[in-house]
Amino acid sequence: MTRPGRSVKLQQNLYKAGEQTVTAQRPPFGVLLVNLGTPKAPTTAAVREYLAEFLWDKRVVDVPRPLWWLILHGIILRFRPRRVAKAYASVWTDEGSPLMAISRRQQQALAAALKEQYGCDIPVTLAMTYGEPSMEQAGRELRAAGVSRMLVLPLYPQFSSSTTAAVYDRLATGLKGCPHLPETRWVNEYHVHPQYIKALADSVREYRARHGTGDKLLLSFHGIPQRYEDRGDPYPSQCRATAAAVASELGLSEEQWLCSFQSRFGREEWVKPYTDYTLEAWGKAGLGRVDVISPAFAADCLETLEELDVENRELFLRSGGKDYHYIPCLNDRPDHIGLLASLVREHSTGWE
Numbered sequence: 001m002t003r004p005g006r007s008v009k010l011q012q013n014l015y016k017a018g019e020q021t022v023t024a025q026r027p028p029f030g031v032l033l034v035n036l037g038t039p040k041a042p043t044t045a046a047v048r049e050y051l052a053e054f055l056w057d058k059r060v061v062d063v064p065r066p067l068w069w070l071i072l073h074g075i076i077l078r079f080r081p082r083r084v085a086k087a088y089a090s091v092w093t094d095e096g097s098p099l100m101a102i103s104r105r106q107q108q109a110l111a112a113a114l115k116e117q118y119g120c121d122i123p124v125t126l127a128m129t130y131g132e133p134s135m136e137q138a139g140r141e142l143r144a145a146g147v148s149r150m151l152v153l154p155l156y157p158q159f160s161s162s163t164t165a166a167v168y169d170r171l172a173t174g175l176k177g178c179p180h181l182p183e184t185r186w187v188n189e190y191h192v193h194p195q196y197i198k199a200l201a202d203s204v205r206e207y208r209a210r211h212g213t214g215d216k217l218l219l220s221f222h223g224i225p226q227r228y229e230d231r232g233d234p235y236p237s238q239c240r241a242t243a244a245a246v247a248s249e250l251g252l253s254e255e256q257w258l259c260s261f262q263s264r265f266g267r268e269e270w271v272k273p274y275t276d277y278t279l280e281a282w283g284k285a286g287l288g289r290v291d292v293i294s295p296a297f298a299a300d301c302l303e304t305l306e307e308l309d310v311e312n313r314e315l316f317l318r319s320g321g322k323d324y325h326y327i328p329c330l331n332d333r334p335d336h337i338g339l340l341a342s343l344v345r346e347h348s349t350g351w352e
């Protein structure tokens with residue numbers, strides 16, 4: 001008769017040996033790139049579906065549920081989708097929503113950069129917090145590639161409870177019921193990473209070398225409600241630090257730049273100064289030319305291509321401003337992909 005202790009030990013050894021054989025062909029780890037999400041089509045129905053999921057997340061809107069359900073379904077989802085769908089239609093591309101098209105290019109470019117860096121394939125998958133590709137889809141892709149260690153890289157340079165923490169919640173939901181969790185690491189933020197600051201500053205330098213230099217540089221970040229900052233969300237102070245670091249890298253004096261916040265939603269107070277009020281005031285004050293950049297967005301999207309490049313341009317010019325220049329997001333610039341590859345390397349120490 002075999003003693004129970006001995007048989008257990010043998011099984012463990014066999015399992016270990018088996019696992020080692022498999023591990024030799026497995027990638028050392030995989031990367032999960034995450035961005036916010038975007039509608040499937042620039043139609044009222046698709047935008048309604050997207051907003052219904054996005055705006056129901058308590059991390060985004062924290063109004064008590066029964067009241068918020070009435071406001072969301074009774075008012076917002078009845079009227080907003082039609083107007084917002086028109087805005088999406090005006091920026092839609094042959095490859096789909098700009099956010100999705102650019103995210104896919106970032107995914108491919110990062111995979112190529114990592115292959116060069118590590119000398120083997122490091123699977124890079126893309127997930128959206130809301131809509132598709134979902135965390136579950138991305139997780140299945142990573143599992144199929146044999147990944148047992150996962151680095152999560154939310155494409156948010158500044159940490160916010162309304163974005164980065166929402167990724168965390170959604171990931172946890174996606175992993176519910178998963179019988180064997182991957183070992184997971186996480187990039188929380190990279191708001192003053194030297195390569196991020198340099199890439200932003202270089203994008204301004206290159207733009208200005210081609211198109212001339214504005215009187216002021218406005219660094220406009222997506223806003224959040226002031227209440228969120230008051231209860232500890234570090235996002236606004238990280239945005240201010242990013243803006244100051246870019247200005248310093250560019251050698252700008254205090255009066256040559258400003259950090260502001262855009263994309264307000266609802267009636268409550270959001271973090272200030274507001275981008276639209278600032279541009280209106282600068283236009284009225286007779287400012288000649290403003291250059292605008294939006295460092296919180298890793299990819300151009302509705303909020304930059306429509307709100308910043310179209311709506312706010314009109315506002316500035318209507319108010320008396322002379323010239324308005326929008327500088328694109330880092331998107332798939334090689335220095336941006338280089339930054340993402342560095343973040344992967346820095347957070348995967350010991351996994352190689």
Ligand SMILES: C=CC1=C(C)c2cc3[nH]c(cc4nc(cc5[nH]c(cc1n2)c(C)c5CCC(=O)O)C(CCC(=O)O)=C4C)c(C)c3C=C
Pocket residue numbers: 036037038039051055060061080084097099156160162163222223224225235263265296297300301302303
């Ligand atoms: C309702 C409150 C919102 C908070 C808080 C918020 C924070 C936040 N969002 C981004 C990035 C993006 N937001 C985008 C669109 C968008 N954002 C809100 C609302 C809040 N965002 C809405 C309602 C919308 C949809 C458009 C609209 O109806 O006006 C996008 C663009 C997506 C696209 O498809 O192009 C991005 C990206 C950040 C970084 C952030 C806080 C840090």
Ligand SMILES: [Fe+2]
Pocket residue numbers: 222263
């Ligand atoms: Fe937003």
Ligand SMILES: [Fe+2]
Pocket residue numbers: 263264302303307
């Ligand atoms: Fe907006």
